Amino acid sequence: MSLNLTPLQNFPLVKTGDSISSLILACLANSNLQVMDGDIFVLAQKIVSKSEGRLRNLNEAIPSPESFELAKVTGKDPRFIELVLQESASVLRARENTIIVEHKRGFICANAGIDHSNVKGEFGDDQDWVLLLPEDPDRSAAGIRQELQSVTGKQLGVLIIDSHGRAWRNGTVGITIGLSGVPGLVDLRGTSDLFGFKLRITQVAAADELAAGASLVMGQAAEGTPVVHVRGFPYPLREAQLNEMIRPKELDMFR
Amino acid sequence: MSLNLTPLQNFPLVKTGDSISSLILACLANSNLQVMDGDIFVLAQKIVSKSEGRLRNLNEAIPSPESFELAKVTGKDPRFIELVLQESASVLRARENTIIVEHKRGFICANAGIDHSNVKGEFGDDQDWVLLLPEDPDRSAAGIRQELQSVTGKQLGVLIIDSHGRAWRNGTVGITIGLSGVPGLVDLRGTSDLFGFKLRITQVAAADELAAGASLVMGQAAEGTPVVHVRGFPYPLREAQLNEMIRPKELDMFR
Numbered sequence: 001m002s003l004n005l006t007p008l009q010n011f012p013l014v015k016t017g018d019s020i021s022s023l024i025l026a027c028l029a030n031s032n033l034q035v036m037d038g039d040i041f042v043l044a045q046k047i048v049s050k051s052e053g054r055l056r057n058l059n060e061a062i063p064s065p066e067s068f069e070l071a072k073v074t075g076k077d078p079r080f081i082e083l084v085l086q087e088s089a090s091v092l093r094a095r096e097n098t099i100i101v102e103h104k105r106g107f108i109c110a111n112a113g114i115d116h117s118n119v120k121g122e123f124g125d126d127q128d129w130v131l132l133l134p135e136d137p138d139r140s141a142a143g144i145r146q147e148l149q150s151v152t153g154k155q156l157g158v159l160i161i162d163s164h165g166r167a168w169r170n171g172t173v174g175i176t177i178g179l180s181g182v183p184g185l186v187d188l189r190g191t192s193d194l195f196g197f198k199l200r201i202t203q204v205a206a207a208d209e210l211a212a213g214a215s216l217v218m219g220q221a222a223e224g225t226p227v228v229h230v231r232g233f234p235y236p237l238r239e240a241q242l243n244e245m246i247r248p249k250e251l252d253m254f255r
Numbered sequence: 256m257s258l259n260l261t262p263l264q265n266f267p268l269v270k271t272g273d274s275i276s277s278l279i280l281a282c283l284a285n286s287n288l289q290v291m292d293g294d295i296f297v298l299a300q301k302i303v304s305k306s307e308g309r310l311r312n313l314n315e316a317i318p319s320p321e322s323f324e325l326a327k328v329t330g331k332d333p334r335f336i337e338l339v340l341q342e343s344a345s346v347l348r349a350r351e352n353t354i355i356v357e358h359k360r361g362f363i364c365a366n367a368g369i370d371h372s373n374v375k376g377e378f379g380d381d382q383d384w385v386l387l388l389p390e391d392p393d394r395s396a397a398g399i400r401q402e403l404q405s406v407t408g409k410q411l412g413v414l415i416i417d418s419h420g421r422a423w424r425n426g427t428v429g430i431t432i433g434l435s436g437v438p439g440l441v442d443l444r445g446t447s448d449l450f451g452f453k454l455r456i457t458q459v460a461a462a463d464e465l466a467a468g469a470s471l472v473m474g475q476a477a478e479g480t481p482v483v484h485v486r487g488f489p490y491p492l493r494e495a496q497l498n499e500m501i502r503p504k505e506l507d508m509f510r
Binding site: 006108184202205215217233234254 | 262353422425439458467468472488
């Protein structure tokens with residue numbers, strides 16, 4: 001009946017080319033966790049990005065005129081802005097210290113998800129290294145899931161999450177940027193309530209609710225527990241893609 | 256190390272005047288859960304609202320000219336719109352089938368959180384009854400927490416949550432509308448990352464992350480598990496108010 005979220009302990013630092021599934025399996029072997037059908041692994045995007053070699057050095061970015069202009073508005077490094085624009089489909093807002101974009105993969109977030117923290121590159125000033133999001137988080141999730149399933153023989157789900165700010169409210173929450181085997185939305189329309197009335201609301205963003213809960217136990221700083229094992233997810237696992245969670249532009253009143 | 260979210264089984268239907276804390280304690284007595292310092296109870300707003308007698312009959316609402324106008328735009332019942340406006344500080348968006356407002360308590364949501372489902376009134380057509388949010392969810396949370404603490408002798412937290420839609424993404428997520436003893440935000444600014452760099456992001460919306468995770472196991476329909484017991488919340492409990500989670504208007508780019 002319970003939902004249990006357990007961060008894997010002693011997960012190693014990830015380098016380009018590492019297999020995330022192998023690292024998870026090694027971690028599991030050193031724990032007393034037995035994987036079961038229906039279990040889900042929630043992964044911080046950072047480890048997936050690192051394994052895919054998504055580190056970039058700002059010195060290799062050549063700012064466009066638009067990047068210089070947005071750098072002025074935001075007060076950010078034009079090389080950084082250049083990378084943000086390369087990762088984005090459009091810019092929603094640019095203000096002092098803030099740039100909110102539609103990422104190429106469809107979701108809205110600050111800085112196209114490009115991150116400075118927990119990143120250390122191979123040459124030059126460490127402050128010049130940044131980490132892009134995985135190229136295709138759904139594909140990354142599907143690959144990791146397939147590897148985990150083929151070794152364990154269990155039906156599993158994989159969620160790749162990031163921490164995003166939100167409209168209207170302070171603070172970041174964990175949110176899904178890629179998924180495999182976990183329903184993004186669960187449709188309760190047509191379900192009856194306690195008195196037999198049909199429910200009007202309806203679509204629960206189940207993957208994002210799980211992303212938020214798992215983010216809570218990952219820690220954001222030095223703890224370094226980027227993988228969370230989930231048992232007790234209350235809905236059946238199924239194939240899914242991030243796309244189902246993105247509100248179509250024409251139905252979005254807050255762009 | 257784990258975060259455990261356990262819905263209380265066999266929680267009864269709540270009526271006006273019921274003591275939520277007494278119902279929780281009775282439920283606990285029938286379970287094998289022993290409350291510990293640091294545990295949190297997450298409550299669906301619906302049970303708190305019902306206990307506070309926040310049921311309203313649409314026939315008692317007298318629509319203003321503004322309500323008639325918004326009813327035309329949205330296609331909603333003008334009596335329903337009247338109640339929405341009475342509960343709101345301002346209207347952000349009104350479209351066919353949708354009205355998004357700033358609730359009097361500061362948060363942004365559809366329909367001022369007024370709900371048709373799982374509501375059954377005392378007279379007339381059941382379809383005419385709706386449920387308003389608690390009058391002051393922070394105060395409600397504080398009262399319930401105080402009662403739970405005085406009986407159990409433990410330091411506890413209480414979160415009152417609702418399911419809200421979001422900008423940019425499909426589906427609803429559980430979100431905090433009132434809290435006591437649980438940090439709304441956890442500030443990690445100044446914390447070092449794995450390589451000793453200072454983190455720039457920073458404020459984690461811890462209460463909302465917990466609200467989302469707990470919502471996942473509450474179920475939205477006939478299951479009726481409106482109280483979730485939480486063990487393993489990873490941050491110290493402290494006094495807090497919803498206000499810290501609301502982005503000030505002048506800093507909000509998406510109103």
